[in-house]
Amino acid sequence: xxxxxxxxxxxxxxxxxxxxxxxxxxxxxxxKLRSVKSTMWTVAFGVVSTVGFGVLLTALEVSRWDHRSVxxxxxxxxxxxxxxxxxxxxxxxxxxxxxxxxxEYSSGTIRITLAATPQRRLVLLAKVTTFSALIAVVSLLxxxxxxxxxxxxxxxxxxxxxxxxxGVALAVVGGAVHLVLVGxxxxxxxxxxxxxxxxxxxxxxxxxxxPGLVSLLPSPWNNDITRYLPxxxxxxxxxVVRFPNLLSPWAGFGVLALYxxxxxxxxxxxxxRSDA
Amino acid sequence: MIEAHNLTKxxxxxxxxxxxxxxxQSGQVTGFLGPNGSGKSTTMRMIMGLDRPTSGTATxxxxxxANLRFPLRVVGASLDAGALHPARSARDHLEWIAxxxxxxxxxxxxxxAQVGLTEVSHRRADELSLGMAQRLGIAAAxxxxxxxxxxxxxxxxxxxxxxxxxxxxxxxxxxEGRTILVSSHLMTEMALTADHLVVIGxxxxxxxxxxxxxxxxxxxxxxxxxxxxxxxLVSLLEQKGATVIHADDGALDVTGxxxxxxxxxxxxxxxxxxxxxxxxxxxEDAFLELxxxxxxxxxxxxxxxxx
Numbered sequence: 001x002x003x004x005x006x007x008x009x010x011x012x013x014x015x016x017x018x019x020x021x022x023x024x025x026x027x028x029x030x031x032k033l034r035s036v037k038s039t040m041w042t043v044a045f046g047v048v049s050t051v052g053f054g055v056l057l058t059a060l061e062v063s064r065w066d067h068r069s070v071x072x073x074x075x076x077x078x079x080x081x082x083x084x085x086x087x088x089x090x091x092x093x094x095x096x097x098x099x100x101x102x103x104e105y106s107s108g109t110i111r112i113t114l115a116a117t118p119q120r121r122l123v124l125l126a127k128v129t130t131f132s133a134l135i136a137v138v139s140l141l142x143x144x145x146x147x148x149x150x151x152x153x154x155x156x157x158x159x160x161x162x163x164x165x166x167g168v169a170l171a172v173v174g175g176a177v178h179l180v181l182v183g184x185x186x187x188x189x190x191x192x193x194x195x196x197x198x199x200x201x202x203x204x205x206x207x208x209x210x211p212g213l214v215s216l217l218p219s220p221w222n223n224d225i226t227r228y229l230p231x232x233x234x235x236x237x238x239x240v241v242r243f244p245n246l247l248s249p250w251a252g253f254g255v256l257a258l259y260x261x262x263x264x265x266x267x268x269x270x271x272x273r274s275d276a
Numbered sequence: 277m278i279e280a281h282n283l284t285k286x287x288x289x290x291x292x293x294x295x296x297x298x299x300x301q302s303g304q305v306t307g308f309l310g311p312n313g314s315g316k317s318t319t320m321r322m323i324m325g326l327d328r329p330t331s332g333t334a335t336x337x338x339x340x341x342a343n344l345r346f347p348l349r350v351v352g353a354s355l356d357a358g359a360l361h362p363a364r365s366a367r368d369h370l371e372w373i374a375x376x377x378x379x380x381x382x383x384x385x386x387x388x389a390q391v392g393l394t395e396v397s398h399r400r401a402d403e404l405s406l407g408m409a410q411r412l413g414i415a416a417a418x419x420x421x422x423x424x425x426x427x428x429x430x431x432x433x434x435x436x437x438x439x440x441x442x443x444x445x446x447x448x449x450x451x452e453g454r455t456i457l458v459s460s461h462l463m464t465e466m467a468l469t470a471d472h473l474v475v476i477g478x479x480x481x482x483x484x485x486x487x488x489x490x491x492x493x494x495x496x497x498x499x500x501x502x503x504x505x506x507x508x509l510v511s512l513l514e515q516k517g518a519t520v521i522h523a524d525d526g527a528l529d530v531t532g533x534x535x536x537x538x539x540x541x542x543x544x545x546x547x548x549x550x551x552x553x554x555x556x557x558x559x560e561d562a563f564l565e566l567x568x569x570x571x572x573x574x575x576x577x578x579x580x581x582x583x
Contacts, residue, residue: 021346024376027375027376028375029372035364036361107359109359109360111324114326115348115355116347116348116373118344119345275327275328276321
C-alpha cells in the first residue's frame with residue numbers, strides 16, 4: 001500500500017498574495033463550470049434562443065410587411081425584432097446563474113468550496129466573474145450574429161440597420177450586457193436563497209410576472225414604474241428607436257447594474273454570515 | 277495540532293455543542309467518539325471555519341481556519357462523502373479542488389492511485405458506489421499533502437476490506453507525524469484505529485485520554501459466580517468487602533474482588549461452586565455506559581447490548 005507521502009508532495013504553505021488566491025479561485029470555478037456537460041448544453045440553448053427567435057420573428061414581420069397597421073409601422077424598431085430572443089435567453093442564462101450557486105448547496109460541495117477558500121467574498125466574486133465572462137463571450141457572439149442575419153432579412157424592405165449608424169453598435173453590445181447583468185442577478189439570487197426552486201421562482205417573477213402586474217396599474221404609474229423594471233432597463237440598452245416607456249441605453253444600463261450590485265451585496269452578506 | 281477552546285454552538289432551541297475543549301496532537305490518531313447527534317459533525321464544521329461558533333474558538337496550529345490562505349495545504353478534510361456534483365467526474369472533482377489551492381495536477385493522479393480509484397476516475401459521481409465516494413472524499417482530503425487531517429465517519433459505506441484499508445491508512449498517516457482527527461459512533465472501530473479518544477455526548481465532553489486508559493477506566497471487570505447456595509453467598513461476599521451487582525437464579529455478578537479471592541473465600545466456607553469466571557465488559561458496553569445519559573435518541577428506556 002502506498003503511503004500519504006506519495007510523491008510529488010505539495011510545498012508547505014507560505015502566505016500567498018490575495019491576487020494569487022483570487023486567480024486560483026477563478027481557475028477552480030472555471031473548471032467547475034466546464035466540467036459539467038449540462039452547463040455547456042444550457043449555454044448552447046441560450047445561444048440558439050437568441051439567434052433563433054430573433055431570426056424567426058424578423059422573418060415573420062417581413063412576411064406581413066405590407067399588412068402592418070399604422071401603429072406597427074410608426075413604432076417599428078428593427079432591434080426589437082432582432083433581439084426578441086433575448087427575452088428567452090435571459091431566462092435560460094438566469095437559471096444557469098442560479099444553479100452556479102444552488103447546485104453547490106444541493107450537492108453539498110459548498111462545504112468543500114468554502115473549506116478550500118475560506119475567503120467567502122472572494123468565492124462569490126470568482127463565481128460571478130467566471131460565469132459573467134462565459135455569458136459575455138457567448139452573448140456578444142450570438143448578438144452580433146443575430147444582428148447581421150436579421151438586418152440582411154430586413155434589407156430588401158430597406159428597413160435594415162447598418163452597424164456604423166449612430167448608437168447601433170452600442171445597442172448590439174447592450175443586448176449582450178443585458179444578458180450578463182441578468183446572469184449576475186441570478187448568481188446573487190442563488191447565493192442569497194441557496195435553493196434552486198426559490199431562486200428561480202423569484203427570478204421568473206421579477207422578469208415575467210411583475211411587468212404584467214405593473215402594466216395593470218393606472219396611467220401614468222404603469223409606464224413610470226415599468227421603465228425601471230429589470231426587463232425594461234435591459235431592453236432599453238438594445239433599443240434604437242426611443243420609445244417613451246424606455247430609458248436611454250446608458251440609464252438602462254445604470255438601473256440594471258444597480259439591481260445586480262444590490263443583489264450581489266445581499267448575497268455577499270448572507271454568504272459571509274451564515275453557516276455553510 | 278487542533279485545539280478547541282470552550283466551543284459552543286447554540287441553535288434556536290438546542291445546544292449542539294456545549295463548552296467543548298480538547299486538543300488533538302500530532303503523530304497519533306485521535307478518535308472523536310459520540311452517539312449520533314452528539315455534535316461531532318458540528319464541532320468539525322466549526323474547526324473548518326464552516327459554521328460560526330456561538331462562543332469559543334477552534335484553531336489549527338494556532339491559527340483560525342478562516343485566516344488560512346490555501347488551507348488545503350495545511351488541513352485536509354472529508355466531512356461528507358456524498359458531497360459531489362452528480363454529473364462531474366471523479367477526476368474533475370479532484371481537479372477543481374486542486375486548482376483552488378494551486379496544488380500541482382500530478383497530485384490528482386497520485387491520490388487517485390493511493391485510494392485505488394484510478395480506473396474509475398472518468399466516471400460521473402452519480403455512478404460511483406458509496407464506498408468509492410468515500411474513497412474519493414479521502415483522496416480530496418489528501419490532495420494538498422496536509423499535516424492535519426479531519427475525517428467525519430470515513431468508514432460509513434465501506435466493506436470490510438475498505439474498513440481495514442482506512443484503518444491502515446489512518447495509522448500510517450499518523451506514523452508520518454500528521455495530526456489525525458476521525459469521528460465515529462463505533463467504539464470498537466475506534467479501539468482498533470485510534471490512540472487517543474475524545475468522547476462527547478449531547479455536545480459535552482465526557483472523557484478524553486488514551487484508548488488504553490479509557491478501556492481501563494470505563495470497562496469494569498466482574499466475577500460471575502454460579503452456585504446452588506447463591507443467596508447465602510451474597511452476605512458472605514459482602515461481608516468480605518465485595519459488591520454483588522446482580523443476583524439472579526443462582527448466579528451472581530461480583531465486583532471489588534477478583535476470581536481468586538472469591539474462590540478462596542467460598543471454598544474455606546465450604547460452598548459449592550458450579551462456575552467461577554472473570555467477565556470483562558465489552559468496549560461497546562463501556563461506551564454505552566458512558567453515554568447513557570447523553571444520547572439524543574434512545575430506544576426504549578434501557579439500552580442493553582446482548583453480550
